[in-house]
Amino acid sequence: MVKAVVLGAAGGIGQPLALLLKTNPLITELGLFDIVNTPGVAADLSHIATPAKVEGYLPPDDGLAKTLKGADIVVIPAGVPRKPGMTRDDLFKINAGIVRDLATGIATTAPKAFVLVISNPVNSTVPIVAEVFKQHGTFDPKRLFGVTTLDVVRASTFVSEVINDLSKAPEIVVPVVGGHSGVTIVPILSQSSHPVLSLLDGDKLKALTDRIQFGGDEVVKAKDGTGSATLSMAYAGAEFATKVIKALAGEKGLIAPSYVHLDADKEGGAALKKEIGKDLDYFSTNIEIGPNGVERIIPLGKLTDYEKQLIAAAVPELETNIAKGATFQKAPPAKV
Numbered sequence: 001m002v003k004a005v006v007l008g009a010a011g012g013i014g015q016p017l018a019l020l021l022k023t024n025p026l027i028t029e030l031g032l033f034d035i036v037n038t039p040g041v042a043a044d045l046s047h048i049a050t051p052a053k054v055e056g057y058l059p060p061d062d063g064l065a066k067t068l069k070g071a072d073i074v075v076i077p078a079g080v081p082r083k084p085g086m087t088r089d090d091l092f093k094i095n096a097g098i099v100r101d102l103a104t105g106i107a108t109t110a111p112k113a114f115v116l117v118i119s120n121p122v123n124s125t126v127p128i129v130a131e132v133f134k135q136h137g138t139f140d141p142k143r144l145f146g147v148t149t150l151d152v153v154r155a156s157t158f159v160s161e162v163i164n165d166l167s168k169a170p171e172i173v174v175p176v177v178g179g180h181s182g183v184t185i186v187p188i189l190s191q192s193s194h195p196v197l198s199l200l201d202g203d204k205l206k207a208l209t210d211r212i213q214f215g216g217d218e219v220v221k222a223k224d225g226t227g228s229a230t231l232s233m234a235y236a237g238a239e240f241a242t243k244v245i246k247a248l249a250g251e252k253g254l255i256a257p258s259y260v261h262l263d264a265d266k267e268g269g270a271a272l273k274k275e276i277g278k279d280l281d282y283f284s285t286n287i288e289i290g291p292n293g294v295e296r297i298i299p300l301g302k303l304t305d306y307e308k309q310l311i312a313a314a315v316p317e318l319e320t321n322i323a324k325g326a327t328f329q330k331a332p333p334a335k336v
């Protein structure tokens with residue numbers, strides 16, 4: 001019995017993500033919450049012949065608490081997306097308050113749930129959720145995940161394009177570490193499962209790295225003011241959520257990158273901090289997921305000089321993003 005919840009379920013990501021979760025046979029209950037349209041989305045999905053019982057709620061009459069009751073896993077894609085010319089950090093002003101309020105609901109109603117944060121800027125929204133949980137005395141770093149899977153999905157696809165064979169995309173695995181915005185997205189192409197590095201001279205390596213770091217901008221530009229990645233994000237979010245659900249069900253050896261609190265595995269976290277040369281609280285890296293959440297933080301391993309430079313460029317921005325999220329929750333500004 002697994003109850004999954006989507007907060008922001010009527011949105012561009014929320015709807016296709018809810019659809020993909022509804023088709024997951026491991027899920028027996030699917031709770032959908034948004035400030036608009038969730039009863040309609042839920043009624044629509046409920047006709048699909050899969051096991052999950054679907055319910056959709058709006059804010060009135062304790063809708064958030066009703067949605068969250070008994071949740072095992074909560075995925076949060078609520079909030080505004082970028083328009084051309086904006087950075088993810090520009091979304092902080094609006095999304096920080098949304099994420100804080102939803103996290104408060106989770107901390108009070110489903111404090112043991114695994115929380116998967118999609119809302120941008122992920123580098124800062126994850127610390128906000130952690131601070132809310134700390135204030136409620138319910139923070140367990142093993143259960144909080146920033147969803148960076150789309151960067152990994154993009155890396156697989158873009159590498160398959162470089163080798164001119166899209167059929168290989170599903171099997172290519174490239175660790176992408178750091179965070180989820182611009183230079184904080186660090187693809188470790190030297191550890192790609194397909195040995196792509198040998199095919200790339202300096203310029204081509206930089207071009208591929210840039211494309212993975214700024215892949216989100218490609219979609220924002222193409223959507224021309226109507227939003228950012230939704231369908232690829234729903235795919236990526238469902239893929240990560242499915243790993244977490246399989247781990248909950250007892251499957252072993254599930255590895256995926258995620259942006260996590262480095263106390264989730266103190267030993268692995270300490271080793272990673274040593275590698276990056278900074279005592280950051282959060283970083284995205286491969287983690288092993290188990291029935292209690294993060295079982296193991298897997299250090300970065302051997303990096304090229306170029307990758308070391310990318311990490312060095314990511315660290316100061318991550319530090320700023322993390323501090324912004326953590327201090328917002330400690331001293332919330334007036335609501336916008």
Ligand SMILES: NC(=O)C1=CN([C@@H]2O[C@H](COP(=O)(O)OP(=O)(O)OC[C@H]3O[C@@H](n4cnc5c(N)ncnc54)[C@H](O)[C@@H]3O)[C@@H](O)[C@H]2O)C=CC1
Binds near residue numbers: 033101
């Ligand atoms: N982590 C990642 O890799 C990615 C993150 N994103 C982020 O995901 C977020 C959502 O993007 P889209 O789905 O495209 O936006 P959208 O605008 O299409 O949908 C957002 C939904 O959130 C809902 N919402 C707003 N305030 C809410 C609240 N207080 N409670 C519940 N629901 C609320 C809205 O009503 C809307 O239905 C954005 O912040 C975007 O930047 C987008 C793509 C990739």
Ligand SMILES: O=C([O-])CC(=O)C(=O)O
Binds near residue numbers: 082
């Ligand atoms: O680019 C954006 O704003 C949305 C996002 O996080 C992505 O597509 O990676």
